[in-house]
Amino acid sequence: MSSSRSSPELDAWAERIRGWLDGSSAPDGMPRDTYVYFDNDARGRAPWDAVSLAERLR
Numbered sequence: 787m788s789s790s791r792s793s794p795e796l797d798a799w800a801e802r803i804r805g806w807l808d809g810s811s812a813p814d815g816m817p818r819d820t821y822v823y824f825d826n827d828a829r830g831r832a833p834w835d836a837v838s839l840a841e842r843l844r
Contacts, residue, residue, distance in 0.1 A: 790831035791838075800842035 791799075799822075805811030806818040822839065824832035 790827075790829070791835045796835065796839050796842060800839060803839075803843060 802811070803820055803822065806820045809815045809817040812818060822836070824836050826832040
């Protein structure tokens, strides 16, 4: 896998996270507090990927 995340990967994660936040993907329908961590790589792309994901969740 490349060191930075592609747009489709970040889109898929954003959709998954929305389901956790609003409870739609939880068996009990309850929203979940959600924390996301990015492991920085040799290129240091994690901060940019995190900002890109946050923008998708706004």
